[in-house]
Amino acid sequence: MGGVMQSRNTHTDDSYSWQLEYRQGLGEHLAASLSYLNEGHVPAHHRDGYAAQLWAHSPAFAQRLSLAAGIGPYYYFDTTEPQNGGGPYSDEHGWGGIFSLAATWSLESRWLFQMRANWVKTSDSMDTVSALAGIGYQLEPSSKGPPPVPSVRPKKTTGNEVTLFAGQTIMNSFESEHSTALGAEYRRGLWRYVDWTASWLDEGAHRPNGPVTQLWAVKAFLNDRLALGVGGGVYLAVDHPFADHSSLSTIVTLTGSYRFQPPWCLRVSWNRILTDDNRDADVIVGGVGYRF
Numbered sequence: 001m002g003g004v005m006q007s008r009n010t011h012t013d014d015s016y017s018w019q020l021e022y023r024q025g026l027g028e029h030l031a032a033s034l035s036y037l038n039e040g041h042v043p044a045h046h047r048d049g050y051a052a053q054l055w056a057h058s059p060a061f062a063q064r065l066s067l068a069a070g071i072g073p074y075y076y077f078d079t080t081e082p083q084n085g086g087g088p089y090s091d092e093h094g095w096g097g098i099f100s101l102a103a104t105w106s107l108e109s110r111w112l113f114q115m116r117a118n119w120v121k122t123s124d125s126m127d128t129v130s131a132l133a134g135i136g137y138q139l140e141p142s143s144k145g146p147p148p149v150p151s152v153r154p155k156k157t158t159g160n161e162v163t164l165f166a167g168q169t170i171m172n173s174f175e176s177e178h179s180t181a182l183g184a185e186y187r188r189g190l191w192r193y194v195d196w197t198a199s200w201l202d203e204g205a206h207r208p209n210g211p212v213t214q215l216w217a218v219k220a221f222l223n224d225r226l227a228l229g230v231g232g233g234v235y236l237a238v239d240h241p242f243a244d245h246s247s248l249s250t251i252v253t254l255t256g257s258y259r260f261q262p263p264w265c266l267r268v269s270w271n272r273i274l275t276d277d278n279r280d281a282d283v284i285v286g287g288v289g290y291r292f
Helices: none
Strands: 002-007 014-025 030-042 045-060 065-080 090-106 111-122 128-137 160-171 178-191 194-202 209-221 226-237 247-261 264-274 281-291
Touching: 002 030, 014 111, 014 128, 030 065, 030 111, 030 128, 045 090, 065 111, 160 264, 178 281, 194 226, 209 247
Parallel strands: none
Antiparallel strands: 002 014, 002 128, 014 030, 030 045, 045 065, 065 090, 090 111, 111 128, 160 178, 160 281, 178 194, 194 209, 209 226, 226 247, 247 264, 264 281
């Protein structure tokens, strides 16, 4: 989805906004979602974050139209001006709440169109309202249709997988400096919806590198050819160009893989590195994996 955002603190500062969302039905009138919301750039604030919401929805017009309301927590990352000096910017993290209204029109081909309004309320940062519109795809058949043909599902979404990555590091600063990122990952399925990974991440020139370990919630779709996941863990930054010691950071990652030719797959991952020394970064990488 893409659209516009306005800061409710000033009522004059506005910017673009865009959002990615995965929604899982929980019943006829309930759903849960996990989304990434980018609130654009306004003076002294470059903010984005992750939201988890519980939705109540009601179908209309032969169940083609769905009207929904969602509410939940919002964890944000805000590149802002430091309150007490000491640098050109500060990477602030914090919690807020998000309330959303959405209207979704579904087609028989599983494509859908949505209009959305978001209200974000925080205690230590700006409050915002955004209006967005976008396109989506229903990954599984509707539960209201005929029952699916029974199939034997694997016990694990992932067996073993080794992937080599390349991509770009984007610093969370007002200048958004870029560098080339490289990485290697070993992924192992633990249970049907849980993976574990051990990897090495090199953030590029003038950035640290080091080992990463994460636990993942994963799910496969489209006859197990597409797999989506979200992971969280720790990153030990060594060989740090700005410090004489290693530092432990939190890392959160969105990932997707497409299994195009067994045992090969293509994987794209979006890593968000959270630090306590104003060196947050996005590391967006893609690569080829081998499954065994």
